[in-house]
Amino acid sequence: MNNVEIAKGVYFVGAVDWNVRDFHGYITPRGATYNAYLIVDEKICLIDTVKKPFAGEMIERIANIIDPAKIDYIVTNHIEPDHAGALPDILKCAPNAKVVITDKGREGAIKYFDCESADFQVVKEGDVLDLGRNKLHFVPLPMLHWPDSMATYLDTEEILFSNDAFGQHFSSTHRFDDENDIEEVMYEAAKYYANILLPFGRLVPKALQKAGQLPIKLIAPSHGVVWRTHIAKIIEKYCDWSAGKAQNKVVIAYDSMWGATEKMARRILDGVASVGVQGKLYRLSVADRSEVMWDIMESKGVMIGSSTLNNTVMPTVGAMLFYMKGLRPAGKIGAAFGACGWAGGSQTAIEEFLCAAGIELDKSGLTLKWTPDDKEMEKCFEYGQEFGRRILER
Ligand code: FEO
Numbered sequence: 001m002n003n004v005e006i007a008k009g010v011y012f013v014g015a016v017d018w019n020v021r022d023f024h025g026y027i028t029p030r031g032a033t034y035n036a037y038l039i040v041d042e043k044i045c046l047i048d049t050v051k052k053p054f055a056g057e058m059i060e061r062i063a064n065i066i067d068p069a070k071i072d073y074i075v076t077n078h079i080e081p082d083h084a085g086a087l088p089d090i091l092k093c094a095p096n097a098k099v100v101i102t103d104k105g106r107e108g109a110i111k112y113f114d115c116e117s118a119d120f121q122v123v124k125e126g127d128v129l130d131l132g133r134n135k136l137h138f139v140p141l142p143m144l145h146w147p148d149s150m151a152t153y154l155d156t157e158e159i160l161f162s163n164d165a166f167g168q169h170f171s172s173t174h175r176f177d178d179e180n181d182i183e184e185v186m187y188e189a190a191k192y193y194a195n196i197l198l199p200f201g202r203l204v205p206k207a208l209q210k211a212g213q214l215p216i217k218l219i220a221p222s223h224g225v226v227w228r229t230h231i232a233k234i235i236e237k238y239c240d241w242s243a244g245k246a247q248n249k250v251v252i253a254y255d256s257m258w259g260a261t262e263k264m265a266r267r268i269l270d271g272v273a274s275v276g277v278q279g280k281l282y283r284l285s286v287a288d289r290s291e292v293m294w295d296i297m298e299s300k301g302v303m304i305g306s307s308t309l310n311n312t313v314m315p316t317v318g319a320m321l322f323y324m325k326g327l328r329p330a331g332k333i334g335a336a337f338g339a340c341g342w343a344g345g346s347q348t349a350i351e352e353f354l355c356a357a358g359i360e361l362d363k364s365g366l367t368l369k370w371t372p373d374d375k376e377m378e379k380c381f382e383y384g385q386e387f388g389r390r391i392l393e394r
Helices: 052-063 087-093 103-113 182-212 231-242 260-274 289-298 315-327 346-356 374-393
Strands: 004-007 010-012 015-017 032-034 037-040 044-047 073-075 098-101 119-122 128-130 135-140 150-154 159-163 218-221 247-255 278-283 299-306 333-340 366-369
Touching (some): 052 087, 182 231, 182 289, 247 260, 247 289, 278 289, 289 299, 289 315, 299 315, 299 346, 333 346, 346 366, 366 374
Parallel strands (some): 044 073, 073 098, 159 218, 247 278, 247 299, 299 333
Antiparallel strands (some): 004 010, 037 044, 128 135, 135 150
């Protein structure tokens, strides 16, 4: 097991989960990492832990550096079990360690991990913990990702341990951004933002402002690579994503029972493209919903199509609509389309969800009966053109 010293006296002691593909509903084709960091100073401090199945791996990494019993502090930036799941395991090995945590974190940790007897040290904004050569400064970031979330700043080494913020679900043998394919890393960072942080975008500027006041050599999140070369780039991207910046692009996501809605989707796509707007087509029975969500975040427009099934949408489309409603992509325009036999229903259902997701609705919608004839295929093309033009006007 290789130990990686990311800065003087600061070690990666987390775990790489190469094989996870479904992270509570987020599809992770490149796996994930659970980053924990050990600071060896006059005091010994562990920053976060790992998902419980990886507790042994983390403890082994720590034991390669120091006796785990010497740990003085375990900073728990976030109690979600991908970061704090191994807290009970490490507490058994480090019985004298104080758990440094926010008030909300303490409340949740006791329930999740049955650790009421732990020695908690509750911290708040501005609190400082002296480790010797370094001091830790605590920066609560409520709702990035849960109410307990915080970042921790190590001053002498100028490292921001940002927890979920700036993370990516990306497994690799190499810990730094510049040691990996940066295009892949940036894509996964964008996908992570779209699938995890998007609903909390309004809170991001304040967090960036706090981070902007600190000299930062490394951003060490709790998922994926450590940022050292592309710090400015990832901060700029967070500014763009939180501001809802998007491209002249339309995502067309649909499912189809017998091919009629699929024909509509393809012809609408032709119409969108014909006015110079890029379109992306996703059939939801085979698409990765997390990738679709990333593309929706990056696009100004989203068109959702479904055959009518039992007066509503197909189950695959329903799942996407529920997922999108929770993530609330801001600043988009949207439209519904689909084919039906006798009574429709899919268009209304889609439009309700688009509105609930905070998407500005193109009121016209497009529902066709049975399967589109030539004239109706032309109507689909024109519908795509009109939608594309609305994108260009924004
Ligand atoms: Fe990576 Fe909110 O946990």
